[in-house]
Amino acid sequence: MKELSSDPQVCLRLVTILVCCEGAYSENTLRGHRNDLKHFQAWCASRELGWLPAAPQTIADFVDTQLETKAISTIKHRVDAIRFAHRMADLPSPTDNSAVYLALRRARHRRPKQSAGLTSELLGRIVAACPRTLSGLRDAALLSVGYDTLCRSYELAAMNIEHLNENCSRIRVPVAKSDPFGDGRIAYLSTATATLVNAWLSASDLHDGPLFRGLHTRKLSDRPLDTSSIRRLIKTAAKRAGLEPATVRSLSGHSMRVGGCAGHDRGRRRHHRDHARGGMKIARSPVALSRKRFGRTDARAPLGGPQIAERGLSRSAIALH
Numbered sequence: 001m002k003e004l005s006s007d008p009q010v011c012l013r014l015v016t017i018l019v020c021c022e023g024a025y026s027e028n029t030l031r032g033h034r035n036d037l038k039h040f041q042a043w044c045a046s047r048e049l050g051w052l053p054a055a056p057q058t059i060a061d062f063v064d065t066q067l068e069t070k071a072i073s074t075i076k077h078r079v080d081a082i083r084f085a086h087r088m089a090d091l092p093s094p095t096d097n098s099a100v101y102l103a104l105r106r107a108r109h110r111r112p113k114q115s116a117g118l119t120s121e122l123l124g125r126i127v128a129a130c131p132r133t134l135s136g137l138r139d140a141a142l143l144s145v146g147y148d149t150l151c152r153s154y155e156l157a158a159m160n161i162e163h164l165n166e167n168c169s170r171i172r173v174p175v176a177k178s179d180p181f182g183d184g185r186i187a188y189l190s191t192a193t194a195t196l197v198n199a200w201l202s203a204s205d206l207h208d209g210p211l212f213r214g215l216h217t218r219k220l221s222d223r224p225l226d227t228s229s230i231r232r233l234i235k236t237a238a239k240r241a242g243l244e245p246a247t248v249r250s251l252s253g254h255s256m257r258v259g260g261c262a263g264h265d266r267g268r269r270r271h272h273r274d275h276a277r278g279g280m281k282i283a284r285s286p287v288a289l290s291r292k293r294f295g296r297t298d299a300r301a302p303l304g305g306p307q308i309a310e311r312g313l314s315r316s317a318i319a320l321h
Contacts, residue, residue: 056097116251119262139233143234147193149187151187155176159224167194
């Protein structure tokens with residue numbers, strides 16, 4: 001039997017609770033709870049279930065469905081927000097029930113879903129579809145640098161023009177997950193990537209400061225792109241290239257790193273080079289990334305087609321820029 005929909009007065013009381021919590025909780029905490037509760041409320045409304053108070057089985061089912069697309073950290077945040085709402089409404093917390101406990105246990109034991117890799121073939125299609133505008137030149141250069149250097153999105157955001165050498169064949173990566181002391185590392189760029197970076201710098205007339213910047217009404221910002229902007233940029237560029245919607249959805253800020261490992265991993269003999277190239281703490285990391293993405297036991301991922309200038313960008317894609 002389905003639960004009844006939430007009482008509008010209870011919904012109003014939640015808004016009041018959040019307002020009353022101002023000052024007791026940080027603004028970021030309340031914003032996060034509000035966002036998480038919106039997701040839970042919409043999920044319940046689509047199934048005609050009550051969300052405040054919510055039955056334990058409702059929350060357990062919510063956790064199980066979230067497993068399909070969300071990370072365990074996101075799911076736990078949303079359960080915490082549900083617990084918070086019940087506590088602030090002076091209602092018994094359904095999150096302490098065994099059904100919710102077991103659902104969270106299932107979520108913790110699920111193998112994390114690996115981001116789809118931006119292979120050399122996909123990269124070539126995306127770069128070829130980038131327009132010869134400031135944003136298009138920036139996008140092509142950023143994606144290519146991310147692929148060559150195996151950088152995460154926040155590592156790309158931290159790059160400055162001063163980190164490039166004179167002919168853009170090398171770049172210093174100033175920060176990394178495996179570099180807590182900020183020593184940095186040197187990464188090498190292919191000829192194709194160097195061409196794209198030079199085209200971006202020439203068109204933008206930039207000489208110092210952040211390498212990859214935001215654009216507002218076609219004007220360059222003084223600030224670097226943030227990580228969320230880089231994630232959106234990847235999806236927008238993939239959509240513009242006409243990739244399948246499922247492929248677009250599967251790409252993330254980590255896709256350049258995964259695709260770069262897969263594209264350069266031609267077996268165990270070469271993965272030590274990728275280990276140094278990507279700033280990885282253990283030499284088996286590129287192999288592990290390839291296995292997680294492509295399910296190969298021999299650590300060999302499919303390559304992206306004909307190679308040019310060290311990785312598969314077509315001559316036409318380079319000529320565009």
